Amino acid sequence: MKDKLLLKSYIGFSALYLLIILMDRDDLAWFMKPFLLPFLGLAVLFSEGFSTKKVLLSALIFSWIGDIILMFADKGELYFIFGLVAFLISHIIYITLFYKQKNTRTNEKTALYWTGIFVILVYFAMMIFLLFPKLGPLKIPVLVYATVITTMLYFAFKGSLIWEKSAANAVLSGAIFFVSSDSILAFNKFYAPVPLASFLIMITYLVAQYLITVGILKLNQKK
Numbered sequence: 001m002k003d004k005l006l007l008k009s010y011i012g013f014s015a016l017y018l019l020i021i022l023m024d025r026d027d028l029a030w031f032m033k034p035f036l037l038p039f040l041g042l043a044v045l046f047s048e049g050f051s052t053k054k055v056l057l058s059a060l061i062f063s064w065i066g067d068i069i070l071m072f073a074d075k076g077e078l079y080f081i082f083g084l085v086a087f088l089i090s091h092i093i094y095i096t097l098f099y100k101q102k103n104t105r106t107n108e109k110t111a112l113y114w115t116g117i118f119v120i121l122v123y124f125a126m127m128i129f130l131l132f133p134k135l136g137p138l139k140i141p142v143l144v145y146a147t148v149i150t151t152m153l154y155f156a157f158k159g160s161l162i163w164e165k166s167a168a169n170a171v172l173s174g175a176i177f178f179v180s181s182d183s184i185l186a187f188n189k190f191y192a193p194v195p196l197a198s199f200l201i202m203i204t205y206l207v208a209q210y211l212i213t214v215g216i217l218k219l220n221q222k223k
Contacts, residue, residue, distance in 0.1 A: 010039035050220035174211030
């Protein structure tokens with residue numbers, strides 16, 4: 001029961017946080033941001049035990065560290081880079097998490113599999129094509145990060161073909177939202193200003209973390 005209450009609290013607190021961003025109260029939003037992901041972390045902590053529970057917790061912890069560091073990104077480029085590193089580690093942990101999930105179905109959709117890979121590669125190529133000329137000294141770090149998030153998306157997509165369907169769809173949707181959030185952030189920072197950037201980055205990010213967490217919990221719930 002505690003985990004379900006904490007998940008509902010995350011939704012409520014996130015909705016309030018997003019409303020405050022829309023009201024242009026960045027001062028209040030700044031103080032609220034560190035308290036968002038702990039709801040998900042505690043929900044996982046109080047959930048039933050499963051083999052990859054610590055892996056999921058680790059991914060959420062590094063995402064939370066990234067959140068904290070990026071709060072100071074306006075103080076200097078180093079904060080952005082260190083925040084990028086924290087999220088890079090988080091994405092690597094998510095890749096490990098997705099890889100370790102048990103298969104419950106056989107993938108018999110070869111055409112869908114290769115279509116998915118094609119779409120993922122097109123996304124990667126487009127982002128690199130658009131951003132690379134604008135990155136300056138950050139070309140290599142951003143290229144590495146883009147490669148890792150694309151890999152994370154691939155493992156979520158691959159898992160969606162072999163995991164329990166409803167949970168798999170949640171994880172894949174979460175991965176897509178996560179990539180969307182990172183893409184909006186990168187596009188806004190390096191290419192051109194995006195209207196309502198802060199709101200769009202955070203709503204896609206918060207939905208992503210929720211869907212991945214709920215999906216993984218559902219995949220591992222005891223029957």
